[in-house]
Amino acid sequence: MKKNERHATPADFSAYLDGRLAGAGREGFESHLAGCGECGRRLKELELLRGLMRELPAADPGPGFERAVLERARDRGRRYAFAAWYRRTAYGLAGLGLILIVAIYLQRPAPLMETGPERLLEVQPSEAPAPLPEAGPPVRAAKPAGEEKKSAGRFRNESGAESLRAQGGGSAVKLDDQARSYEAAPESVERKAPAVGSASTLSKGELAARPPAPMMSAPAAAMNEESGRGTADRPAPGLEAPAPAVSVARESAGPVAGSALDVAGRRSSISTAGALEKEAEVRGLEGASRSDTLTAATGSDSGPRLARLPAAPANLLIRNSRDWSRLWQTQNTVQNLSLPLPPVDFRKQMVVAVPTRQENRAYQVLRSEEKADRVIIYYRDVTTEKCDKDEAPPEPPYQVQVVNVRSRVEFQKAP
């Protein structure tokens, strides 16, 4: 071995043993081996070990090896099939459970909007109406026909639609001219007793799509017959009904607002019908650019939660179908109506209900306008001198607007 010549590496030995060292590399390796005894001995050791490894006898697995292998594979296959079935079943059940959970989650009642405690309407115990029967006898049936006509006659003396809005009743709140708003937040509204008597205004695209006249014509006709009024002096069938009257109008409240269904009702028969006719006519004339409007009778407290700003109308935010159904059922019962519950998708929508009579004042909700982050409810003060609880006939307590869910609701007095 020459001076400063390095020994061969294990890789060189391995490649040489396997015949993978060729050309100059092989010649260099062999010349190094010729002069280096240590590397030569190392190569001999590796060759000896390789020879020994190749001499190791092949092992015999013994008889029945193949049969045992097949037996185990078959057994494993059965277990594997069962495990696969079990896994599929478990995954299927888990998926079904997940779907059920999601379905239950989607069906949950929507939370109510929140207002601060200082904004809640304070109602004296004496003002709170008596609890209404679930399906008690209609109020109309309990009254003598003569008395009904008498009150109706008084009401007819009022001037048209304006007189309808002038019905004051039990009350709670005064209105400011300024628009008021409150922040919406779920699950923190106290339950308060609302005022009694009002008309309801309900806006919703789905309701607008319904033909309003057929829906309202049956109860209207029934109440006409009950009141004994002749049909000759009825200017428009369906509109002169004592309780409900229907008019259709388009509302141009804004790009989001869509159509509105205006529900207002009267418990009294003939005179109310006359007033409603006029109101319906007015709305019908305006209707080219307003939403569908349905006027129907409503009656009393629904019992949902009530919240308000001090200077805005007391109002209810209904955000679940249970409260909505209770409100509608109660008003139907009191007004002796059986109108179907207007569908409201509470995942996307909510109902704003404003009591019409509040502290001897009466309000009328005109329309709603939906902005990106809020809903504006336009209302009008329709208080008149006749707004007396004893003289004015009972009214539906709320005007109802169905709006898309927004974080804020503002009230703005219409000019």
Place this chain on the structure above:
Amino acid sequence: MENGKDELRLTFEELVNQEGKKVYNLAYRLCGNREEARDLAQETFARACENFGRFRGRSRVFTYLYRITYNLWCNRIRHRSRHPSFSLTPDDPERRPWEPADPAPAPDRALEAEERLELARRCLEQLEPADRLIIVLREVEDRSYEEIAAVLNCRLGTVKSRLARARESLREKASPYLEAWLK
């Protein structure tokens, strides 16, 4: 059957008949115990039967079976290292403790050759699992670099370096006896 595509057409029984002894021998070289090798080979075929759909036929089927065998064996080694156990029964002659033989030349040449083989087998068992596999594949079964690369799922350069390292390790394990054997 020269390639994996053809071997895909084999029935499982034909596969066991064709590759069973090879798999068993590999298992025996790795385990050093006949019973364990038998069990390991059976387990290899059971696993292969479960997952044979994953074999694409891009390499010979024995490389697929060898890889399963090696992985199962590594799992067993790992399990043993975590859960050591001791047998109370008399020692299996196959598993008797390592006793270095007397390096002095034996009088009987036949006995000496047998002893050399036994010592070589013991030296093989002392190697690390990866070194043991590559020595078995290359030195015992005389597999090509390409086949070894297919079993180990690595490149040829990696095979060369691993093989050189494994040979060197084996030489170091057997160094106490090599001098006497070379005389």
